[in-house]
Amino acid sequence: MKLLIDTREQQPYIFETPSDVGTISIGDYSVCGLENHIAIERKELNDLIGCLTTDRDRFEKELFKARALDYFALVIEASLSDLINGRYHSQMTPKSAIQSLLAFSIRYSLPVWFCENRKYGQRITESLLCKYAREIEKRFNLIEENLE
Numbered sequence: 001m002k003l004l005i006d007t008r009e010q011q012p013y014i015f016e017t018p019s020d021v022g023t024i025s026i027g028d029y030s031v032c033g034l035e036n037h038i039a040i041e042r043k044e045l046n047d048l049i050g051c052l053t054t055d056r057d058r059f060e061k062e063l064f065k066a067r068a069l070d071y072f073a074l075v076i077e078a079s080l081s082d083l084i085n086g087r088y089h090s091q092m093t094p095k096s097a098i099q100s101l102l103a104f105s106i107r108y109s110l111p112v113w114f115c116e117n118r119k120y121g122q123r124i125t126e127s128l129l130c131k132y133a134r135e136i137e138k139r140f141n142l143i144e145e146n147l148e
Contacts, residue, residue, distance in 0.1 A: 001133045002032040003126065013042070013122040017130060026066050029125050031133045038071045038132045040125045045078035049090045052100045063108040071132055073111040074104075077121040080114045 003019040005012045006028045024030050027039025043051065051059035066072035086094045104110050115121035
């Protein structure tokens with residue numbers, strides 16, 4: 001198993017699991033060979049707020065496309081407390097930001113993971129991708145066993 005890092009990631013995570021850099025049509029991280037099934041979108045807090053305000057249409061288009069995947073999640077490199085306390089540069093109120101995330105989580109079946117910092121964001125991203133790949137492997141092995 002290899003993880004896949006999108007070529008557009010400017011400060012990519014460095015994983016313990018082997019990884020390659022390549023093009024991912026949706027999201028920032030995936031698993032090689034499973035790009036059409038799983039992806040993780042990483043956001044710093046100010047970037048997230050930009051996606052909820054000035055880049056909202058583009059962001060929603062990406063979320064709409066991501067509904068075709070088995071699993072698509074948003075990993076935010078900040079705590080929920082950072083968001084609630086408005087520790088970002090924008091006129092958007094924390095209440096509006098939270099309500100937007102809640103709406104997106106329902107509308108697009110979007111898991112939202114608040115990770116206190118980059119280190120935890122990296123760990124959560126790697127864990128989600130590896131767990132998904134292992135689940136696919138288990139399903140494949142069960143099918144294989146039933147065919148024998």
